[in-house]
Amino acid sequence: MNLNQLELLRLLRETDYNLSKAAEKMHVVQSAVSRQLQLLEAELGSPVFERHGKRLLGLTPLGEHIMREVEQIHQAKKNIQSMADDFRANRNGTLHIATTHTQAKYLLPVPVQKFRRQYPGVKIYMLQSSPDNLIDLLHQHRADIAICTEKLAEDDRLILKPCYRWHHVAVVPQDHPLTGGDVTLQRLAAEPILTYSPGFTGRSAIEKAFHDAELQPDIILAAADSDVIKTYVRLGLGVGIIAETSYEPGKDSDLVALDLSRLIATSVTKIAYLKQLYLPSYCRYFIDALLEQAQLKHLGHCSGQ
Template sequence: MNFSQLELLRLLPETQFNLSKAADKVNIVQSAASRHIQLLEEELGSPLLERHGKKILGFTPLGERVMQEIEGIDLAKRNIQTIADDYQANRNGALHIATTHTQAKYLLPEPIRKFREQFPGVTIYMVQSSPGEIIDLLYRHEADIAICTEKMEDSEKLAIKPCYEWNHVAIVPQGHALATAKVTLEKLASYPLLTYSPGYTGRSNIEKAFAKQGLELDITLSAADSDVIKTYVRLGLGVGIISGASYEPGNDSDLVCIDLAHLIPRSMTKLAYLKQLYLPTYLRCFIDELLNAGVGRPAA
């Protein structure tokens, strides 16, 4: 048994069990990869892969159990390298942040600015994706930290920390009937609504609030991006419901912002990372900057 055999097995799910692609990732030919796995199965005395002819369908029960151990070995390898770099006070490296557009634009600029002052040698990679995909990026080691509001469910593998609490607001053009009226969910429900796509930026709390009152949501447009919603509110398509942090008085003075904190439950943006992953000094500092930014934010 050797690391090359175990690494091939680890890569198979990432390549949809395409042995040729897994072989490419470890710089060997497919025939050699096939032989590596065959020798491992012979050593263990039982198949690790379910096959139909030459096609690999997935893992056998033994293969699934072996994969759990391989994940631990891979994590240990990553931790050993990171610990060694940290021990040498290495101030270079890469920080991979998985987040949504809203957090990237409205939460992260100031923490990243402060982080860059402390660690100018660290390269920052920001991956914007859906909340569900953001967590998967952590598990696939394609992100060091995830930041989002939705889909951040408790997991024994994740360390999850609350970052900041916020509320939704309604936005309408100047002169709109709601601009000077007392806003209720019933009044909002009488207009076409523009808000976040399901799974984004507290959309679930919006749905819960209307459902609790027995009201139907007439969603004219859904988007992952607050700026897109604001654009179409300006075109007169309906009333926008966005994160309070997304309303910028300087840039959005043509829109009226209406606080909905008393109508829609507040949302919590959280950060997460893998519990068993060793956190280098620069990542711990970045987490501290995020948490400090959250504490210092107004209750938008």
């Protein structure tokens, strides 16, 4: 057994068990990959993959157990390289950030700008997806950190850092009936609602608030993007429920934001990374910049209330 064979197992899973793609990633011919796999399974005395003819279908139960160890070995290799780079004070590298549209637009710009001034040699790759996929990106080692509100707390293999607390607002045109009188869940439930797709930006908190009040909201449009929701509110399709940070008074002056903090539970955006991950100094710097910006946004919001 050697490290190349273990890396082959990881690449096969990464390429959906495609031998030719795994061979391409290893810069060898497919026959060499097949031979290495045969040698490994012969040494182990049991198959690692389920097969249909010559085609690999997935991992056997033994393969699943082995793959967990392979992932730890792969992470250890990455950690060793990161430690060596830090020891040499290397200021080059790549920072992979997995996040949602809301965080990418409303939280990250200032920290990214500050980071670029401090580490101009480090490239930034921003991967935008759903919270479920963000967690997968961490485990697939395609992202160093993830930033979002939903799902992260459900994975005990992650270290979580609370970033900032926020609440939802309802956005409506200036002449909308909801701008008069107190806003209640009952009044909201009587309106067509436009809000986030399931799994995005506190959607679970919205659903729980209505469920606890024994109300069924009429959600006629769901999107991952706050700007999309605001666009359709402007077209008169209904009431938008979005994150408070997504309402921009200058750009959204044609809309009124109605505070829902008394009606829908406060949400917490979190930063997450793998427990076994060694964080390079530039990654730690970025996390600190994020937390600093989140605190400034929170203080600014509080002073504006």
